[in-house]
Amino acid sequence: MKQVFITLGLISAILATILSVLPLSNLAIFPAIAALIFGLIAFYLSKKAGYVKKIIQFTFLLTIVALSITIYKAVFTTVEVTNTEDLIIKEEESKQEALEELEGLDLEDINIE
């Protein structure tokens, strides 16, 4: 039983760490919470048996690292749009083409009031 919780805790902690460094860092919160719960259960069961394995401490360490990265990214990283040069060029080209096309249309005298 103890081994199951240790394994689940470790898998969750590794998953949380991987997610925390990806753009999906917000999602790392779920495996991080799971890792904490599994880790605590494993810790309790180990303590009852009289010996706490180092792997449980490692699970907690990984979880704390994952949570720290997630919180840091959520608080300090500002989302921004970059690499829009192509889009801006496309917009300009599209406008020029559209104006040429509109010149050929039979538009009644339409003006902005």
Place this chain on the structure above:
Amino acid sequence: MMRTLFFLAFLVTISINAQNNAIGHAEKLVFTASYNMSGVLNNIAEVTMETSEAKTSKATLLRLKCTAATYSKWDSFFKIRDLYESYVNPSNLTPYLHNRDVNEGSYNKAMKYTFDTKTNKVKSVQSKKNKPDENRNLTIHGGTKDIVSTIYSLRLIDFKNMAVGTKKTFTILFDWEEMKGQVTYLGKETINTAIGKKECYKLAIGSNQPDVLKGTNSNFLWLTADGNKIPVYGKFKIPVGNGELKIKSVAGLKN
């Protein structure tokens, strides 16, 4: 019975040809689009809705431009750079030209519609990467608009004198097909937005195309209950999940 039908047709005509008192010619609305992943909303893209003048030798039209661009952190996973634009009559938003340039990951597609408003004909050109251009001539119903001018046209509806539960239908030309959309006015609601606390008109939006918008009462749009009627918040359910659209900044409003 016939009189009721004529009255309904008249109401619809009013809404379609309503005069533009809400949309200026130098307006810029910036939104953040979020996508729900396992219950957590992730900001994925910035959506911009901009208006400007488009002058030809004969007329001055209104250019309605919508762009969508993913935030840089998503670009290496799935890059979106979409451009949707329409050139419309500034007084009633009747479209003359519509361009759609979709650039999503490895998927590229461009579509152009040239409307002949007198004969209700549309000349269309579709361009796809590594494929020859496809030209089609379409016949549409009177009042059919492209997607961009339809979205802007929602702002011309007079909600002030509208009873809660009132439905308005509109026809959109999308991918060579006319599809029906429906807006239901759900009343006023005050919500907090990035531009302050706003009293809004809440609308439910539906479509007869289940692959576009899912469900009849799952898509909502909040328009400010003032002269500008700008969209400030949207909740959408699409086949691949659900998302939100939140206003980020506003500039150049008419009123």
